[in-house]
Amino acid sequence: MKNLKLDIDSYCKLLLRVDKANTSKFSLRKRPTSEKLVDVGFKNIVVAMASMVAVVLFSIFAVVYYESTESISRYGLRFLFNSAWNPVTDEYGAFTAIYGTLITSIASLLIAIPLGVGTAIFITENIIPEYIRNVIGIMVELLAAIPSVVLGLWAVFIMEPFIRPFLNIIYELFGFIPFFSTQPLGAGMMPAILILVVMILPIITSISKDSLKQVPSKLRQAAYGIGASRWTTIFKVIIPAAISGITGGVLLALGRAMGETMAVTMIIGNSNNFSWSIFAPSYTISSMLANQFGEADGSQVSSLMYAALILMILTLLVNVFAQWIVKKLSLKYQ
Amino acid sequence: MNYTSQKSLTYNPSLARNIGNRTLTIISALFAFISVLPLILVISYVLIKGGSYINIETLILEPEPPGDDLLSAGGIGPAITGTFIMAVIASIISIPVGVGGGIYLTEYSKSGKFAKFIRFGSNVLAGVPSIISGVFIYAIIVSTKILFGSMFSGIAGGISLSILMLPTIIKTTDEALKLVPDDMRRAALGVGASKFTMITNITLPAAFSSICTGVLLALARAAGETAPLIFTALFSRYYITSFDDLFYEMGSLSVLIYNFALEPYEAQNQLAWAASFILVVVLLSLNILSRWIGSHGAFSKNKL
Numbered sequence: 009m010k011n012l013k014l015d016i017d018s019y020c021k022l023l024l025r026v027d028k029a030n031t032s033k034f035s036l037r038k039r040p041t042s043e044k045l046v047d048v049g050f051k052n053i054v055v056a057m058a059s060m061v062a063v064v065l066f067s068i069f070a071v072v073y074y075e076s077t078e079s080i081s082r083y084g085l086r087f088l089f090n091s092a093w094n095p096v097t098d099e100y101g102a103f104t105a106i107y108g109t110l111i112t113s114i115a116s117l118l119i120a121i122p123l124g125v126g127t128a129i130f131i132t133e134n135i136i137p138e139y140i141r142n143v144i145g146i147m148v149e150l151l152a153a154i155p156s157v158v159l160g161l162w163a164v165f166i167m168e169p170f171i172r173p174f175l176n177i178i179y180e181l182f183g184f185i186p187f188f189s190t191q192p193l194g195a196g197m198m199p200a201i202l203i204l205v206v207m208i209l210p211i212i213t214s215i216s217k218d219s220l221k222q223v224p225s226k227l228r229q230a231a232y233g234i235g236a237s238r239w240t241t242i243f244k245v246i247i248p249a250a251i252s253g254i255t256g257g258v259l260l261a262l263g264r265a266m267g268e269t270m271a272v273t274m275i276i277g278n279s280n281n282f283s284w285s286i287f288a289p290s291y292t293i294s295s296m297l298a299n300q301f302g303e304a305d306g307s308q309v310s311s312l313m314y315a316a317l318i319l320m321i322l323t324l325l326v327n328v329f330a331q332w333i334v335k336k337l338s339l340k341y342q
Numbered sequence: 343m344n345y346t347s348q349k350s351l352t353y354n355p356s357l358a359r360n361i362g363n364r365t366l367t368i369i370s371a372l373f374a375f376i377s378v379l380p381l382i383l384v385i386s387y388v389l390i391k392g393g394s395y396i397n398i399e400t401l402i403l404e405p406e407p408p409g410d411d412l413l414s415a416g417g418i419g420p421a422i423t424g425t426f427i428m429a430v431i432a433s434i435i436s437i438p439v440g441v442g443g444g445i446y447l448t449e450y451s452k453s454g455k456f457a458k459f460i461r462f463g464s465n466v467l468a469g470v471p472s473i474i475s476g477v478f479i480y481a482i483i484v485s486t487k488i489l490f491g492s493m494f495s496g497i498a499g500g501i502s503l504s505i506l507m508l509p510t511i512i513k514t515t516d517e518a519l520k521l522v523p524d525d526m527r528r529a530a531l532g533v534g535a536s537k538f539t540m541i542t543n544i545t546l547p548a549a550f551s552s553i554c555t556g557v558l559l560a561l562a563r564a565a566g567e568t569a570p571l572i573f574t575a576l577f578s579r580y581y582i583t584s585f586d587d588l589f590y591e592m593g594s595l596s597v598l599i600y601n602f603a604l605e606p607y608e609a610q611n612q613l614a615w616a617a618s619f620i621l622v623v624v625l626l627s628l629n630i631l632s633r634w635i636g637s638h639g640a641f642s643k644n645k646l
Contacts, residue, residue, distance in 0.1 A: 130370040
């Protein structure tokens with residue numbers, strides 16, 4: 009009732025404002041041409057502004073494609089599977105960077121999914137009082153506000169020295185597996201994976217939280233009513249009902265992890281020597297761009313642009329797929 | 343036959359399903375703890391380590407070239423003004439375009455094909471990696487010297503940041519205007535307002551606080567970005583002194599952190615920590631401010 013009153017109040021105020029705007033009160037008048045012109049002009053302006061999105065998007069694609077045509081025609085698809093990157097002999101291939109991009113983003117996703125979804129479940133269930141849950145939710149979301157370069161700084165000076173002994177233990181125990189086959193000596197893929205986890209955790213948590221909250225409470229009550237326990241309900245009822253949002257969030261996080269630049273550039277070691285090991289220094293496409301683009305010239309620029317094009321296509325596919333999944337699966341409970 | 347006597351109805355903690363439930367609850371609590379841990383660690387390191395290097399000289403002086411003076415590295419003054427200037431340039435470009443685009447989506451074409459395409463496009467643009475925006479601006483502005491012959495410039499940096507802000511502003515404007523009840527629009531049109539008057543005097547004021555939230559969030563994200571700046575604005579150690587300086591290299595907090603974190607000198611590293619203190623404090627305040635505004639608006643999500 010109180011809300012309704014407030015609405016009516018603001019309503020009247022707004023109506024008064026309309027009156028002030030049209031100075032002639034309660035009289036029949038013809039709309040002057042100037043007013044019509046303003047109306048039409050305004051519409052055209054906002055249409056133009058909305059089109060800017062399309063213009064920017066297309067020109068990004070067009071420019072990156074145009075700048076990389078030289079490399080595309082010279083290397084074709086061979087570029088994707090060649091790990092040589094040699095400005096002296098003018099031979100370029102992005103395999104190391106593509107491998108680094110895929111491994112870091114997928115590995116960080118594998119760690120961040122259970123953490124993020126688990127956190128989201130914890131703060132949507134009534135295990136602890138609501139204000140504590142709200143505080144946890146806000147804290148995880150504030151993590152997204154910290155710029156990636158600050159996280160990179162923290163990773164270089166604090167996190168990497170701290171985790172190195174633990175990584176060494178893994179290397180000594182599991183060194184025979186190719187993925188752990190080099191000794192961790194500072195910067196490398198593993199610290200980059202961990203810092204990516206920190207960066208994508210807020211995305212997965214907040215989107216999963218939102219979609220878990222939207223599950224109708226009837227479903228939960230019905231499950232409890234027939235004797236299901238809390239976690240049976242969560243696994244068999246709540247998560248399946250919210251799966252579209254969770255998947256969408258995970259895919260958005262994947263896109264972010266692939267394109268993330270600064271923190272990764274600072275900690276991944278920036279080496280083009282290919283290695284299967286996640287303890288070795290490596291490259292991602294974005295860190296390669298950040299590192300080399302400033303000093304590159306000639307065919308190196310067009311090769312870097314080719315790599316940028318690959319990165320764009322990868323993130324575009326992931327993002328479009330995310331939107332499609334959300335649309336496809338979200339019709340279930342509305 | 344009495345079924346209830348067979349099984350007790352009281353909670354039995356040693357039942358397998360109860361043990362399983364408790365274990366899972368503890369695991370989820372542990373996950374929540376691990377998720378909050380990085381924030382606490384990062385913020386406390388930045389505030390304590392960075393805060394200890396903050397003094398009036400650090401805030402005002404120009405940074406000195408690495409290796410010149412091992413004891414002092416100067417200050418971060420030009421970087422603070424540079425970040426501010428580029429954020430302002432980015433806002434000047436992206437706020438009108440973003441709000442205008444959002445107005446078109448909600449007020450003029452609710453579910454037309456073009457509007458659908460623009461919504462899809464702004465989602466895609468939001469997913470474009472920030473470094474690509476830097477590469478793009480490098481290719482069309484820096485390398486072509488289209489801005490009156492200048493190459494790396496603060497203006498180019500601001501433009502590349504505006505590309506990052508644009509999709510967020512369009513989306514939040516669109517969502518905010520959608521929350522304004524249609525009754526208000528009909529009432530305005532009914533008393534004879536033109537569509538332009540209706541939008542500027544009724545719907546925009548009603549959605550103002552939510553739009554502010556989106557703009558502040560976009561601004562906070564752009565001000566912390568580094569990747570679009572490293573080959574558009576580059577870095578400069580000097581204050582800008584005239585309008586012309588906008589067309590030359592410009593320093594920013596984030597690029598200063600990136601450059602000086604990788605220097606081997608202790609003094610430069612300390613400056614990077616001091617700069618991240620300022621950046622984190624400003625960005626967290628912007629974020630909290632936007633949350634506060636968002637929860638106090640007339641038609642904010644939390645109320646409807």
